[in-house]
Amino acid sequence: MAGHEELLQSSEFQNHLSVQLAFRCLAMKLQQYVDIAMKSIHQEIYTKCSKYQPCQHNCSATYSGTHGWCEACKAWKNQILEHVRLSRRSKIHWDKMCSLKWPLDFRTLGKIFANVQWEEEKLNDVPSCLAILESCKDFKLSTSVSNQIREIRNNRNNYIGHNASLEVTDGDRARIFAILEQFATDFFQAVDALPLIQTFQNIENGNIFQSNNELAKRRQNIEEQIQLARSQEDTNGRLQVLSEYVTILENDIYESSIIPYRKIVANIGSDRKFGLTMIWIYIIMVLLLAFLFPRTGKDVMTGK
Secondary structure, rough: OOHHHHHHHHHHHHHHHHOOOOOOOHHHHHHHHHHHHHHHHHHHHHHHOOOOOOOOOOOOHHHOOOOOOHHHHHHHHHHHHHOEEEEHHOOOOOHOHHHHOOOOOOOHHHHHHHHOOOOOOOOOHHHHHHHHHHHEEOOOOOHHHHHHHHHHHHHHHHHHHOOOOOOOOOHHHHHHHHHHHHHHHHHHHHHHHHHHHHHHHHHOHHHHHHHHHHHHHHHHHHHHHHHHHHHHOOOOHHHHHHHHHHHHHHHHHHHHHHHHHHHHHHHHHHHHHHHHHHHHHHHHHHHHHHHHHHOOOOOOOOOO
């Protein structure tokens, strides 16, 4: 297996990043549609079941079957099943759901449709969203869209979820983007499909990674500042230390150029982490300047 430096520079790794980013963009758009549907279904069921007293015992987790369930939980379950495709109804693990929360949060319905068994109700990944589309009757799926969903799920699992090599060939990359663009065309409304397809095309063409150019510009600017400082005749030891320190910071920032990819692809809060990192760098620079250049009236760059 290639070393990490070689891997980061390989076209197969760049393909992997592109594909992962495309799936993340798809998940964000799917979640919008899923949330709208779940909110609508939740409001409908809430209105119909509002006459029942709220559950006090979390019946789904307390009782092995519906025997013993309170009237509210029974009513909610029956209403939810009205929106589940027949082929999916027997596959729901009701004992893993939390009927106590059903009237409180529309996202609990998404957990039922996706038939996930973990506690978290925030379903914003591709597999969960696709499972909801397949299970919920409110989504009208054509045969071609159903086939595309299976292809998308398989490709996501093979090339993102279970791809330890972090590599995708040019051929596989082109095929995956073609499937995603076709699905966007066939499933989403035109007002949403066109921008999403454009995003896919931008990612495929590499236009989404222009943030690297910004890092390169920042590096060049810092290097110019350092050279300017070193050209001053009155440069002293403190300014030399400052220049070297800026160089270290510059290298750290530039070498972290993978952050824009991870920030967009994983959506795990790296944007905030990167921002906090820059704030800390700024604070450290200010403190260092105060220490190296006490209030003597001298100019920082010239030392005069």
